[in-house]
Amino acid sequence: MNSTSQLEFHPDAESLNAFVEQVLPERERGQILAHLAACSRCRQVIYFAQEAASGLETGEAAAVPTGPAANRSGSWFWGWRIAWIPAAALAAIVGLAVFVHVRHMRAGSEAGSELARVTPQLAPEQEGRVTEPSPQKRAGAATAQSPVAPGAARLSEGKGRPAVVRATSKALSAEAIPPVAPPVETSALQMSNAERDEAALPPGAQGQGFAAQADTALVKPEAAAAVRQPQRAVGALSSHAMAAKASQARMESMADRVQASRTVSLSAPVLQLQTEPVLHGNLEVAGQLPMAAIVAARGAKIAVLPSGLSAVSTATAEHLTLAIDMVGALFLSEDSGKHWEPVARQWSGRAVVVRIQHGLNGYGAVAAGAAAGGAEDGSNGLTAGVAVATPVPAAVFEIVTDSDLVWVSTDGKTWKAK
Amino acid sequence: MQISFGVPFLAYLGGVGITPSQSVESTRTASFSALPGGIDPALLEELWRKCDAAAYGLALGEFSEILLRVGTAQSYGLDPGSAQGAIPSWQQQGAFFRNLRLADLALAQACANGNERAWEHFLALYRQPLVRAAIAITGSDTLGRDLADQLYAELYGLTTRDGERRCPLESYRGRGSLIGWLRTTLAQRHVDHHRRTHREQPLEEYDALTLDPEPAKVGGELAMLGKAIEEALGRRQADERFLLAAYYLDGRTLLQIAQVLHVHEATVSRRLRRAIDDLRKQVLRNLQDFGLSRRAAEEALGADPRDLDLNLKKLLQNSQSETFQEKAAL
Numbered sequence: 001m002n003s004t005s006q007l008e009f010h011p012d013a014e015s016l017n018a019f020v021e022q023v024l025p026e027r028e029r030g031q032i033l034a035h036l037a038a039c040s041r042c043r044q045v046i047y048f049a050q051e052a053a054s055g056l057e058t059g060e061a062a063a064v065p066t067g068p069a070a071n072r073s074g075s076w077f078w079g080w081r082i083a084w085i086p087a088a089a090l091a092a093i094v095g096l097a098v099f100v101h102v103r104h105m106r107a108g109s110e111a112g113s114e115l116a117r118v119t120p121q122l123a124p125e126q127e128g129r130v131t132e133p134s135p136q137k138r139a140g141a142a143t144a145q146s147p148v149a150p151g152a153a154r155l156s157e158g159k160g161r162p163a164v165v166r167a168t169s170k171a172l173s174a175e176a177i178p179p180v181a182p183p184v185e186t187s188a189l190q191m192s193n194a195e196r197d198e199a200a201l202p203p204g205a206q207g208q209g210f211a212a213q214a215d216t217a218l219v220k221p222e223a224a225a226a227v228r229q230p231q232r233a234v235g236a237l238s239s240h241a242m243a244a245k246a247s248q249a250r251m252e253s254m255a256d257r258v259q260a261s262r263t264v265s266l267s268a269p270v271l272q273l274q275t276e277p278v279l280h281g282n283l284e285v286a287g288q289l290p291m292a293a294i295v296a297a298r299g300a301k302i303a304v305l306p307s308g309l310s311a312v313s314t315a316t317a318e319h320l321t322l323a324i325d326m327v328g329a330l331f332l333s334e335d336s337g338k339h340w341e342p343v344a345r346q347w348s349g350r351a352v353v354v355r356i357q358h359g360l361n362g363y364g365a366v367a368a369g370a371a372a373g374g375a376e377d378g379s380n381g382l383t384a385g386v387a388v389a390t391p392v393p394a395a396v397f398e399i400v401t402d403s404d405l406v407w408v409s410t411d412g413k414t415w416k417a418k
Numbered sequence: 419m420q421i422s423f424g425v426p427f428l429a430y431l432g433g434v435g436i437t438p439s440q441s442v443e444s445t446r447t448a449s450f451s452a453l454p455g456g457i458d459p460a461l462l463e464e465l466w467r468k469c470d471a472a473a474y475g476l477a478l479g480e481f482s483e484i485l486l487r488v489g490t491a492q493s494y495g496l497d498p499g500s501a502q503g504a505i506p507s508w509q510q511q512g513a514f515f516r517n518l519r520l521a522d523l524a525l526a527q528a529c530a531n532g533n534e535r536a537w538e539h540f541l542a543l544y545r546q547p548l549v550r551a552a553i554a555i556t557g558s559d560t561l562g563r564d565l566a567d568q569l570y571a572e573l574y575g576l577t578t579r580d581g582e583r584r585c586p587l588e589s590y591r592g593r594g595s596l597i598g599w600l601r602t603t604l605a606q607r608h609v610d611h612h613r614r615t616h617r618e619q620p621l622e623e624y625d626a627l628t629l630d631p632e633p634a635k636v637g638g639e640l641a642m643l644g645k646a647i648e649e650a651l652g653r654r655q656a657d658e659r660f661l662l663a664a665y666y667l668d669g670r671t672l673l674q675i676a677q678v679l680h681v682h683e684a685t686v687s688r689r690l691r692r693a694i695d696d697l698r699k700q701v702l703r704n705l706q707d708f709g710l711s712r713r714a715a716e717e718a719l720g721a722d723p724r725d726l727d728l729n730l731k732k733l734l735q736n737s738q739s740e741t742f743q744e745k746a747a748l
Binding site: 048 | 444495550573586593595601602604605608609613668677678
């Protein structure tokens with residue numbers, strides 16, 4: 001036997017199969033490869049084994065499909081497998097866009113619903129129809145649904161603290177202030193950024209911070225933007241931090257969009273803040289106005305004052321209505337705004353805000369001090385859900401000048417410095 | 419000859435007085451008794467349970483002997499030089515045994531032991547694949563079935579050597595899959611049968627190989643060219659020689675070679691081109707070493723190959739340097 005044509009020794013089937021299946025160590029693989037380079041017989045063996053393996057794989061693969069339809073659908077799907085990648089990516093992008101859009105729309109609807117929640121409480125002030133819940137009902141609301149801490153809820157319990165309620169209703173603005181008039185800062189109950197931040201604080205700190213800012217004489221620049229919005233900025237004092245921040249952002253954005261809107265302060269003799277059973281645990285602040293004052297305020301048609309200018313600030317108590325026009329002139333109406341008469345200037349500077357305080361019988365003194373210089377004590381004007389039948393004290397008008405001086409009057413005609 | 423395998427086949431063998439258990443039991447016990455060393459008992463238990471050897475009638479002791487024999491035959495995957503005379507650690511044993519196809523090994527050894535349940539399982543698993551493989555190898559249904567039947571007969575231990583019946587499954591050591599081993603064994607049988615039966619035919623291929631023709635009288639340059647090519651081929655690495663032989667001698671396609679080597683077709687093409695370039699440069703260097711100028715060497719490379727008395731197959735096969743311990747025919 002010629003050793004060159006027929007090698008005497010060959011690798012066994014185990015080694016050749018291990019070579020074909022790539023499980024040999026490198027050293028032994030090199031030996032097999034060297035033998036294969038020289039041995040046509042073993043090369044033939046591995047060729048045949050490879051062909052048999054390929055034939056078996058092909059046969060097994062062909063046996064898997066159940067029919068021609070399966071073959072066609074599989075090949076069709078497999079042929080388009082490259083196209084599925086961009087299609088899936090496109091579907092993911094579209095899905096993401098739809099999700100973002102729906103979420104944005106939901107946020108907008110939430111903003112609208114929150115404003116809608118505010119509006120029903122504004123409407124009584126605008127229309128002078130404030131329903132005063134029964135003491136039992138308010139107490140139940142406070143105890144059952146108010147997220148405010150019990151201590152904070154009792155801060156102004158039964159005190160009947162006089163306060164100033166800002167009424168920035170769109171209806172009032174449209175009626176009382178021409179759209180072209182510049183915005184005027186009022187002594188309204190504003191929620192500045194700081195106040196809103198406090199609203200996000202724990203409930204025990206909310207009421208105090210809110211009261212400290214409630215009687216601020218002048219509106220901060222940040223709050224002025226919120227004042228310009230057509231909807232009332234006095235909104236929910238949410239116990240939910242995230243809801244409060246979201247509401248703040250929405251109000252600010254709306255304030256930026258609305259350019260020509262006005263703020264009219266509507267003073268009320270009584271402010272009793274209550275907690276309303278509102279969804280999301282919001283602590284809604286609502287002013288409780290005496291029916292007579294509300295009727296008078298509703299009846300006051302503050303369109304154009306005798307000076308020919310629009311009123312920028314008004315206050316109504318019982319049958320008396322005071323209004324300040326754009327140049328600081330004060331007018332008095334004793335018939336709910338039907339007839340106006342100018343009030344002689346008895347103060348220095350330009351009057352910018354007129355508001356109403358109640359009789360200086362204890363509470364009023366504190367409230368007046370708080371109104372002039374901010375919160376001086378730790379109390380606030382919130383009466384959170386407490387049913388207190390507070391007697392309405394005599395009203396005292398106040399005007400605030402541009403130099404932050406406060407002048408008081410009980411009849412609207414005679415004024416003296418506070 | 420067509421033999422219907424399975425339980426009837428086993429019954430037939432039993433009817434003629436041949437039982438598998440008689441065929442290999444004596445040789446197995448004799449060969450396992452002298453195995454040195456031992457296996458970690460915990461590892462042995464784990465492997466024994468893992469491959470479900472008990473289902474094929476392999477006791478733990480028998481399984482241990484099989485593993486020892488397989489591990490010793492392959493030096494536990496270690497370098498034979500360094501491991502000579504040394505007993506591998508249990509960690510090395512574990513790593514080696516876990517890389518084996520122990521389930522196939524247990525089945526093959528159980529069949530070699532003559533376990534009927536193992537045979538039934540073997541036939542259920544491999545009967546059809548083996549027939550299909552044989553048909554694919556022979557290219558004929560009849561020849562393929564004959565080839566498969568002959569291998570079954572061999573596997574069952576019907577052949578004897580030196581008075582002892584031998585089962586080829588004993589040589590399976592679990593490095594590759596059992597079905598791959600069966601396919602390779604079928605291919606070996608087919609190639610050997612073809613060579614045996616076609617040796618008498620005057621094939622030009624074998625004539626060229628078997629005859630060692632007297633070198634023709636050629637010119638000096640052609641003689642130098644032949645010698646330069648011979649030396650250049652002798653310096654090629656084994657993988658390059660395999661590529662050259664498979665592509666130029668066997669006429670295999672790049673895809674077929676790639677499937678054997680488990681590389682991409684383009685890789686085979688790139689390696690082949692690089693081998694040709696290197697071979698050409700080496701021939702040029704050899705010619706220059708023989709005293710030719712570079713220009714003359716390049717002119718010599720342009721000679722008509724038909725003028726060369728050069729047997730490339732012989733040159734490639736002469737570079738065989740490795741021998742194997744086992745002969746092709748078991």
